[in-house]
Amino acid sequence: MLEDRVLFIDGEAIVIDKPAGLAVDRPRDGSPSAESMLEDLTFGFQRLPQIVHRIDRDTSGCLLLSRNPKAHKRFHQAFEAGEVTKRYFAILDGVPEEDSGTVDLALSKTSSAANGWRMRGDPKGKAARTRWKVLERQAHRALVSFYPETGRTHQIRVHAAEGMGIPIMGDPVYGAGGPAMMLHAVSLVMPRAGKNDVIAEAPWPERFAEAGFDRG
Known part of the structure; x- marks a missing residue:
C-alpha cells in the first residue's frame, strides 16, 4: 500500500518510496502501477496527486508527486532546469579501479524487432552527465553512489554499463539480468523559493542487504 510508503508530505508535495517491480505509468498489460494507485494518496484532498517524474519499474526509491497544478508546473520546471538533487545507490557487477569519477556520455534511443528498444551512448544524442563514488568494495562487486546531473531515460544504467564498463547487478537490459x-x-531534494525544500530519503532496500551490502 503506497500510503504506508510516504517519505514526505505537505500541501504541495508527496514523496513515496516506490517498491522495485512497480511501474510508474500504467503498463499495457494492466498490471499495477503507481498511476493506478493515486486514489490511495489523496490524504483528504479531492484532487488526485500527479506524478512529477519517472523512475524505472525495477528501480526502487524516491518518487515525487505534486498535489496541485501550480506546484506540478514548478516542480516540472525545476527538473527540466536541473535544480533537483538526486542520489542513487547501485550494486555493480564488478569493481571500479578508481574511487570516484564522472561519466559524460550523450544518450539516444535505439530499437530493433529482436531486442525491442534501449538507450545507448551516442555522440549525437542528448547530453547526459553522472557523477559517481565508490562506497564499498567486495571481491567481485561494489556499492556505488550515483549523482545524475541530467535526467535521461536509463541514464545511470547506461552510464554504468557503457561509461564505466561495469553494469548494474541484475540489470536485464544492460547487464546479465537476475532476480532483481x-x-x-535513495534521496531527493526539491528546492522551493519561500518555503522549506522538499527533502526525502528512502530506507535501505532489503534486496541490497540480501546481496551482502547492509547499511540499514
Whole structure:
C-alpha cells in the first residue's frame, strides 16, 4: 500500500518510496502501477496527486508527486532546469579501479524487432552527465553512489554499463539480468523559493542487504 510508503508530505508535495517491480505509468498489460494507485494518496484532498517524474519499474526509491497544478508546473520546471538533487545507490557487477569519477556520455534511443528498444551512448544524442563514488568494495562487486546531473531515460544504467564498463547487478537490459535490479533512488531534494525544500530519503532496500551490502 503506497500510503504506508510516504517519505514526505505537505500541501504541495508527496514523496513515496516506490517498491522495485512497480511501474510508474500504467503498463499495457494492466498490471499495477503507481498511476493506478493515486486514489490511495489523496490524504483528504479531492484532487488526485500527479506524478512529477519517472523512475524505472525495477528501480526502487524516491518518487515525487505534486498535489496541485501550480506546484506540478514548478516542480516540472525545476527538473527540466536541473535544480533537483538526486542520489542513487547501485550494486555493480564488478569493481571500479578508481574511487570516484564522472561519466559524460550523450544518450539516444535505439530499437530493433529482436531486442525491442534501449538507450545507448551516442555522440549525437542528448547530453547526459553522472557523477559517481565508490562506497564499498567486495571481491567481485561494489556499492556505488550515483549523482545524475541530467535526467535521461536509463541514464545511470547506461552510464554504468557503457561509461564505466561495469553494469548494474541484475540489470536485464544492460547487464546479465537476475532476480532483481540493484538500483535504488535513495534521496531527493526539491528546492522551493519561500518555503522549506522538499527533502526525502528512502530506507535501505532489503534486496541490497540480501546481496551482502547492509547499511540499514
